[in-house]
Amino acid sequence: MTLKISDVSHDEEFIQKLSDISGEAVQKCMQCGTCTGGCPMTEKMDLTPRQIILLSHYGLKEKITDSNTVWLCATCNACYARCPRGLELPKIMEAIRQMTLRQNTNHVEPNQVPKEVLADMPQIALVSCFRKNTS
Amino acid sequence: MKICYYPGCTLKTKAKNLEDAGKAALEFLDIELDELERWNCCGVVFSLADDDLLHLLAPIRDLIRVKDAGYEKVLTLCSMCYNTLARANLVMRDDEEKRNTINTFMEEETDYSGDVEVMHLLNFLRDEIGWEKVKECVKVPLKGLKVAPNYGCTLTRPRDVGIDSPDKPTVLHDFLIALGAEPVDFGASTDCCGSYQMLSHPEAAEDAVAHIISSASENGAEAIVSSCPLCEYNIGKRQTALRDKRPELQELPSFYLTQLMAVAFGTDPELCRFDLNHPQSLPLLQAKVL
Numbered sequence: 001m002t003l004k005i006s007d008v009s010h011d012e013e014f015i016q017k018l019s020d021i022s023g024e025a026v027q028k029c030m031q032c033g034t035c036t037g038g039c040p041m042t043e044k045m046d047l048t049p050r051q052i053i054l055l056s057h058y059g060l061k062e063k064i065t066d067s068n069t070v071w072l073c074a075t076c077n078a079c080y081a082r083c084p085r086g087l088e089l090p091k092i093m094e095a096i097r098q099m100t101l102r103q104n105t106n107h108v109e110p111n112q113v114p115k116e117v118l119a120d121m122p123q124i125a126l127v128s129c130f131r132k133n134t135s
Numbered sequence: 136m137k138i139c140y141y142p143g144c145t146l147k148t149k150a151k152n153l154e155d156a157g158k159a160a161l162e163f164l165d166i167e168l169d170e171l172e173r174w175n176c177c178g179v180v181f182s183l184a185d186d187d188l189l190h191l192l193a194p195i196r197d198l199i200r201v202k203d204a205g206y207e208k209v210l211t212l213c214s215m216c217y218n219t220l221a222r223a224n225l226v227m228r229d230d231e232e233k234r235n236t237i238n239t240f241m242e243e244e245t246d247y248s249g250d251v252e253v254m255h256l257l258n259f260l261r262d263e264i265g266w267e268k269v270k271e272c273v274k275v276p277l278k279g280l281k282v283a284p285n286y287g288c289t290l291t292r293p294r295d296v297g298i299d300s301p302d303k304p305t306v307l308h309d310f311l312i313a314l315g316a317e318p319v320d321f322g323a324s325t326d327c328c329g330s331y332q333m334l335s336h337p338e339a340a341e342d343a344v345a346h347i348i349s350s351a352s353e354n355g356a357e358a359i360v361s362s363c364p365l366c367e368y369n370i371g372k373r374q375t376a377l378r379d380k381r382p383e384l385q386e387l388p389s390f391y392l393t394q395l396m397a398v399a400f401g402t403d404p405e406l407c408r409f410d411l412n413h414p415q416s417l418p419l420l421q422a423k424v425l
Contacts, residue, residue, distance in 0.1 A: 076327030
């Protein structure tokens with residue numbers, strides 16, 4: 001992955017917001033990749049969890065928000081349980097989701113979910129999905 | 136013994152099999168579940184954004200209701216409810232600034248400081264009842280039944296609320312042994328089943344479920360046991376549809392932990408609502424132990 005870092009691409013405000021919303025310091029990450037190794041969703045992610053943290057170091061907001069990674073994270077906490085630096089990655093993923101959702105956008109539209117799916121799924125699936133994907 | 140019980144939304148409808156079997160089984164241990172009179176949904180997922188205190192109110196209200204009812208402990212059967220209640224409780228216990236903000240905001244409620252103990256059925260059985268007492272209640276040992284213990288995510292992670300080691304948990308193994316069943320070690324026993332991604336990214340969740348099913352089957356499991364209604368839905372209820380798409384997957388009947396306990400204690404299987412499970416769940420028990 002080639003990273004072009006310039007005054008334009010380096011978004012200091014993004015780094016600050018990420019830290020404020022997550023309460024976590026991405027700088028703690030030493031890029032060992034243990035998070036990616038234990039993540040059950042990496043196969044479908046276009047950027048691995050480790051890459052998301054690397055891009056966050058540099059404040060490359062657009063690359064992060066264009067990626068599907070945070071939307072595939074199911075907050076299973078496998079990464080956090082194994083991180084040798086104790087970084088709570090699910091909070092960083094949540095902060096990135098929130099930055100998008102707080103622009104009054106939804107990633108899943110509840111009124112687009114087919115009725116038969118709504119009728120079949122347990123409440124905890126619906127509530128958690130809408131909590132993570134709607135503004 | 137009377138114990139305060141928080142059911143959660145799914146146990147009253149889609150996961151009736153988890154609740155009904157749990158109530159029936161606990162009667163054999165002389166435990167009466169005293170359900171909170173006015174509980175509300177815990178919100179299912181713990182609020183991870185540091186500035187989002189609003190979503191902590193629902194689980195904290197439930198914990199205040201526990202104190203209002205005169206209890207110091209509350210029992211859950213659903214592992215997602217357990218996780219959300221326990222994490223919200225830790226915020227109130229350990230974070231003075233958030234505790235003060237939340238207590239001030241909920242001025243109609245008694246101030247709360249995180250002093251309720253949130254328990255899941257499994258650590259309650261292990262720590263308060265003991266496996267020996269569980270064994271004494273077994274009338275129909277699940278002898279020879281090879282079951283994959285599916286811990287999932289929320290029982291053991293994150294560490295500060297986990298009821299067992301997130302790396303190598305044993306509590307569900309010990310539970311199965313107490314019932315006379317044979318726990319089957321498998322590599323995916325603490326893996327995520329995809330959770331709510333079954334709605335937003337079904338293919339990714341199906342990959343996760345397929346990995347869990349094949350890992351359990353390859354290690355010789357005849358069935359899988361869960362305590363989370365979302366795991367049970369993804370792995371059990373949706374399995375027939377998944378196997379239509381992926382016929383290479385072996386059929387793996389699924390149970391809630393309470394159903395296995397109720398059957399082992401001699402409860403009429405009718406009361407355990409196997410009609411809500413994977414279709415081969417009851418036939419497997421009938422063939423192996425009943």
